[in-house]
Amino acid sequence: MHSLMKPGQLLTASDRTNLCLRALSRRAGSTAMDELSAIAHCRTFKAGATIIPAGEPMQICGIVLSGVVKLTRTIADGREQIVGLMFASDFVGRAFADTSPFAAVAATDVDMCVFDKAAFERLLQAHPDVEHQLLCLTLDELDAAREWILLLGCKSAEEKVASFLMSIARRAHKQVPQSEMETGSPAFELPISRSDMAAYLGTTVETVSRQITSLKTANIIRLKDLHHFVVPDESRLARAAGQ
Amino acid sequence: MHSLMKPGQLLTASDRTNLCLRALSRRAGSTAMDELSAIAHCRTFKAGATIIPAGEPMQICGIVLSGVVKLTRTIADGREQIVGLMFASDFVGRAFADTSPFAAVAATDVDMCVFDKAAFERLLQAHPDVEHQLLCLTLDELDAAREWILLLGCKSAEEKVASFLMSIARRAHKQVPQSEMETGSPAFELPISRSDMAAYLGTTVETVSRQITSLKTANIIRLKDLHHFVVPDESRLARAAGQ
DNA sequence: CGACATGTTGAACCTCATCAACCGACGTGG
């Protein structure tokens, strides 16, 4: 039915869409999958575009196909805190609420598989299996959010940066295990800017920059360019991250 | 069927249990409510007792009837970070996972309505309406966790303490709106220790103590004793909290 | 080429963690 994924092979947009929809309808009947496809449509957002504004009625939700979406809130003094990052196959949006307390903004150019929120909610009601999948996704996100609370609450700047790089490395490693074979060491792309990184880590660009150079001079990481990292020894990075 | 709650009236344990079960079976048929009751049993935990250990197979989950449960993780150097606080009517536990990444510990003496986790999961499968309620609860918790990320990421010590007091005040206000009528100002009990507060806010007892006395000398709060607060002017506390 | 965005580096300041002493309440045992 769908082509199997071969190592290194590029996926078409519709391949990716199907893979992502399957994340929501894994154990559900094929009719659920078909209905999901029926209400889904693809859409792209330029970097910086607001996908879901905070505090306004939400019309859409969806699944990230490529790129990075940041969930943010800007506080009184103008500082922006990122409370979540969504990558390919992550769900964006908030079912069963009129307004979102946070804005979803494209951190890079983003392709998404978008649903009309009302139609998606009706589909959830009709297909408990899909709703079950969404519950599982939400529980995982909750665990991740709490992991992040741990990081923000009691880690130093160096541990924060190292932890963040590790989480990105792990994610990249999962999706494209080949990346580490090329060089013998895990390599990955950091798809966001230093300032987004700082906003996510609850610190400043300057501190992020300093910690990166510090990790670099300690030979714990190496940079091919500003956004491509190599990790020669994962265990040392893990130690820098605080476990 | 159940007695209506009158202002100031104490609830029996079974009243509370029924109220809490209803939170899970609100829109579900009465059979779901009955089945929930059938697998529920009450249990008390002494302050400090571990309700759900981290990293071990979970056997139970449940709903808090009274007291406070803290969700914690202890990191390598021995510091403890609290990633969540559960009060009466909050759900404790992690459905659909074998082990919890965090420990649930009684921060005070706690009464809970406890379910066998496997039985609870079977019930969820059988009653999509109950699972829907759990999804909504989980989504709310996710929003709360992200709100906390915001607080930890970009607020000063004073703002953290003020925000925490506000959230407790709001919670108390919702449950017992009478409390503020007695004095004309919102009054509430802070049911946890300063050290738990520090662990929740990602700071130290000393800093918490200083910020509380600072808010006190600024007449933004008043203390009847160590754990009973009065807020003469909510808007000033809100401003101290950073909005 | 100049203007602008993004990232790095340097220096000064400040918030908060740390260490230490102190206080009152409580319980225990002599």
Add this chain to the structure above:
DNA sequence: CCACGTCGGTTGATGAGGTTCAACATGTCG
């Protein structure tokens, strides 16, 4: 009954880690 240790909380002095402000480097686009 009082001496004592313990526990939870407050207050003080000091220093380190991180923010802030500023300059500089690099790359990109008109």
